[in-house]
Amino acid sequence: MRPLQTNDDVELLAFVKESDAAAFEVLYNRYWDKVLDLAYHKTGDLMEAENIVQDVFVSLWKRRETLEIKGNFSNYLFVSVKYRVLKVLARQSSVRMVSIDLAHDLLDDSTQGHLEFDEIRGRLEELVSQLPETCRLIYQLRNEDKTYKEIATQLNLSEKAVDAHLLRARRKLRIELGDFMSLFLL
Known part of the structure; x- marks a missing residue:
């Protein structure tokens, strides 16, 4: 039997679904x-x-038996953390969520929380698809944990050009998502 560290995320998630704490620990250590x-x-x-x-990982473990992750686990994890950060920042600035009680954990089993998370993720995917081709490709490659150098080599661009495209993409997404998120905030 090979060590769990050599398994990919999909295999590890299958083990986690069967309550394999060791597989969960590998994912935890891999992404913490x-x-x-x-x-x-x-x-x-x-x-x-x-x-x-910690809250994100605890929520994942609690929901392990019913967890359905479509797509890349690392992307799911990063989006989960970003969403949780939004909640924390909103709470810190005394901003109230329209349809969610502030004491409610956005990553628990609530249907409303999952619907809003899916709506934000869907909006992000829609906005990414509307980016100019080079910006979109660079943004997607960077979200796959590619370095600037790897992206530059793959697309035959300079690292500075990659940085400029990525900055432009993030700025546009931040503006567009900011408008979208204002619908959720009071």
């Missing part, structure tokens, strides 16, 4: 630092970032 870095970058507070990431 990456999603913590994202949460810390967005919040600027290491303790809050750790709480966010």
Whole structure:
């Protein structure tokens, strides 16, 4: 039997669905630092970032038997953390969510939370599909954890050009999602 660390995410998730704590630990160790870095970058507070990431993983474990992840697990995880960061930032600035009680965990089993998460993810995918081809491709490759250098090599661009396209894509998405998110905020 090969060590679990050599399994890909899809295989590990299948094991997790069967309550395999060791497989969950491999996923946890594989992504903890990456999603913590994202949460810390967005919040600027290491303790809050750790709480966010821990909450996401606890929620995943609690929902392991019914969890259906369509697509890339790392993308799902990053979107989950980003969504949780939005909730924390909204709470910190005393902004109330229109259809969700602030005490409600957005990643629990509630139907409303999942519907809103899916709606935001769907809107993000729609906005990404509307980006100019090069921006869209660079954004997607970066979300697959490709480095600037790898993307530049693959697309025959300079790293500076990759950075400029990515900055342009993120700025457009931030503006468009900001307008969309304002529908959820009071």
